[in-house]
Amino acid sequence: MRVTIVTETFPPQVNGVSRTLGELARRLEGRGDAVQVVYPDYGDRPDRPHACRVRSISLPFYKELRLPLPPFGRVHRAVDAFRPDVIHVATEAFLGLSLLRHASRRSIPVVSSFHTNFDQYSAHYGVGWARSLIWRYLRWFHNRTRETYVPSRTTIAQLEAKGFERLVLWPRGVDCTFFRPDRPARDAVRAAFGWTPEDVAIVYVGRIAPEKNIDYLADALAIVAERRPGVRILFVGDGPSREELEGRLGGVAAFAGYQVGDALADHYAAGDLFAFSSTTETFGNVVQEAMASGMPVVALRAGGVGEIVRDGETGTLLDEDAPPDAFARALIRLADRTDERRRMAQAARAYAESQSWDAIMDALRDRYERVIAPTAP
Incomplete structure (x- = not known):
């Protein structure tokens, strides 16, 4: 052909x-x-x-x-x-x-x-x-x-x-041999950001732009940082909203810019929890890559993302009109509950392996x- x-x-x-x-x-x-x-x-x-x-x-x-x-x-x-x-x-x-x-x-x-x-x-x-x-x-x-x-x-x-x-x-x-939680450079990435093995890291991967509902996510993460100052936050990606976002969250979040290849997979693996608030996705590849990397997902039930994440099993889905405070509370719940987060992480990985x-x-x-x-x- x-x-x-x-x-x-x-x-x-x-x-x-x-x-x-x-x-x-x-x-x-x-x-x-x-x-x-x-x-x-x-x-x-x-x-x-x-x-x-x-x-x-x-x-x-x-x-x-x-x-x-x-x-x-x-x-x-x-x-x-x-x-x-x-x-x-x-x-x-x-x-x-x-x-x-x-x-x-x-x-x-x-x-x-x-x-x-x-x-x-x-x-x-x-x-x-x-x-x-x-x-x-x-x-x-x-x-x-x-x-x-x-x-x-x-x-x-x-x-x-x-x-x-x-x-x-x-x-x-999703390539589960590439995106996986046991990447050899996982610990090195976490150490580079100054995280300890016990720290819980919330990760976002994607374009940092208005169409990704990034202002909503920033509002939610600011609440997380205020209520749980020990939780780590990482943005992987770039875009027109990055400068403004760094101005808002630069004191509590790390920004890694665009990553590709092994470096991208290593940054996924460094996280414990994936935050994604976009409402414009026809699918949401990054969500599935995060799940393959062993992260449960907190997301809005919109577009294709609602078909990937199983609420209460591989993550938490909130209604599209949920306020940022509700999104923050969902993140904090999983950050606080280690056993529940790990159970969801295993289920997320298992789902990704079926795709x-x-x-x-x-x-x-x-x-x-x-x-x-x-x-x-």
Whole structure:
């Protein structure tokens, strides 16, 4: 099988979408498939033979995301030369639209995946007035592909209510041999922050930005720090809200910035409890990685996160409208109750071990084959 993946984010970028698509490409290639990835030029040196990098610019309000710029004639020629059996479009912006139209002219089957709640993001970046327009465009775009792969049942229900068609569940896996609580550098990371073996550490991993509900989390953690000054707090990640957050919590929290590879897994393993208050997640890869690392999760019951965390078993879920004080009390409860926290940590790890990337990607590959089959000679 020959597969073209079209995306605006891909390794070495660090986020849930890039990790998912990186896993997809790696596992398809492991099955012997030829994979072409069309993605923005990050200045890296790709080690894949069919990479097609596109000129792009950083968005002023989301500098980590790069927007590919037209014209895309060179991309079209690269796709024609590769001769894919199917094109998987993971971006609805200019690049994705261009490839959708090009594939239609060439009669190449196109599938898509829905990763980001752009309509919810719009409210955080001053363009909330465009939400209805964004929804109409997204529905138009995805309904012109053969299938749309969605990471959670909650998101499928939301999209179906908006008129999206042919939606297929495509959840996320986690590498439990990589993300695990017994990482060899766990103790070194804790020692570097000045933590003792007995200290309880609350960790957040992700983009530090408004769309992650970071102000709410800061309010909750400030309450934790006031009521339990011995509890440690760590932020792993970066973003436009980091400077303000450090100003608020710099005296009680540590900030590690972006971490990748082994360093990222080591920072996860250093934690005892994971705090996540985002309400915009279509899935929540970081939550599953935290669980694989042996951390129970305190989160809001919103989006895909509510399908990952089992309330009272692998963590604590609060209603989306719960005040920060309630979130803080949930964190303090688990910080105080060592036996309960450890029981949940074991259950979280066991759940993560059941989420195999192999099974998930094999199922997606089977969907590709079904899409291709009607067009085979």
